[in-house]
Amino acid sequence: MDPIDATMKIATSGMKAQSMRLRVVSENVANAASTGNAPGADPYRRKTVTFQNVLDRKLGAEVVGRGKIGTDKSEFRLTYDPSHPAADGRGYVKMPNVNTVIEMADMREASRGYEANVTVIEQAKAMSSRTLDLLRD
Amino acid sequence: MSDLSVAPIGAAIPSIVDSVEGVSGAAATSGVGKSSFGEAFEKAMSNAVSSVRGGEKAMLAGLEGRLGNQEVVNAVLAAENTLQTVVAIRDRAVNAYQEILRMPI
Numbered sequence: 001m002d003p004i005d006a007t008m009k010i011a012t013s014g015m016k017a018q019s020m021r022l023r024v025v026s027e028n029v030a031n032a033a034s035t036g037n038a039p040g041a042d043p044y045r046r047k048t049v050t051f052q053n054v055l056d057r058k059l060g061a062e063v064v065g066r067g068k069i070g071t072d073k074s075e076f077r078l079t080y081d082p083s084h085p086a087a088d089g090r091g092y093v094k095m096p097n098v099n100t101v102i103e104m105a106d107m108r109e110a111s112r113g114y115e116a117n118v119t120v121i122e123q124a125k126a127m128s129s130r131t132l133d134l135l136r137d
Numbered sequence: 138m139s140d141l142s143v144a145p146i147g148a149a150i151p152s153i154v155d156s157v158e159g160v161s162g163a164a165a166t167s168g169v170g171k172s173s174f175g176e177a178f179e180k181a182m183s184n185a186v187s188s189v190r191g192g193e194k195a196m197l198a199g200l201e202g203r204l205g206n207q208e209v210v211n212a213v214l215a216a217e218n219t220l221q222t223v224v225a226i227r228d229r230a231v232n233a234y235q236e237i238l239r240m241p242i
Contacts, residue, residue, distance in 0.1 A: 005215065005218070008211055008214060008215065009211065012207045012208065012210075012211040015207040016205060016207050016208075019205070019207070121214070125214065125218075128218055129221065132221055132222060132225045135225040135226065135228070135229050136225060136228070
């Protein structure tokens with residue numbers, strides 16, 4: 001396969017991976033205050049996404065595989081709020097282990113990664129059209 | 138006479154057709170061989186058309202939300218690329234052909 005066409009496909013897989021990451025970030029941000037309903041119940045647990053390289057035999061190149069969604073095993077934050085339906089016997093509510101600053105950093109990373117892949121596609125397109133221009137006079 | 142002089146250009150077509158097929162992912166035909174000018178072009182054009190159809194299909198799928206944005210853009214770009222390649226090569230070959238026709242006899 002033409003390397004330039006392959007480049008476009010590989011960059012597309014990278015863009016999909018970064019969109020997946022953004023999706024997970026948005027889940028975390030949206031659920032940053034999602035607590036349980038019953039006393040002492042667990043709140044939303046932060047999700048993480050990991051990617052793996054996959055060999056695409058048709059392309060003969062490594063692309064980014066489907067992201068694997070896992071969970072962040074860290075401790076939940078405790079806040080004192082006895083009136084909350086999820087408050088335990090001592091009046092503490094478990095809050096999600098989501099840190100919006102970290103999510104913001106992740107989001108920025110996803111955005112930068114996406115832009116990088118878009119730039120790769122732009123470059124591949126420019127190169128192939130420059131080559132075709134040789135035929136025109 | 139014109140048949141003889143056109144032969145080198147005609148011989149270049151099969152490789153073009155092959156590369157076009159590679160882009161569109163259509164089934165590979167083994168060696169066009171000594172096909173005529175017109176036949177070779179017809180083949181190249183039909184391949185380009187199928188690639189463009191693929192792009193259109195992807196576009197529709199994207200509008201219906203069955204396909205991701207990136208996939209649609211990728212398919213459309215591939216179709217565009219194929220079409221441009223075919224058109225550029227066609228222009229070139231037709232130019233050469235006309236050059237031969239304009240030859241003073």
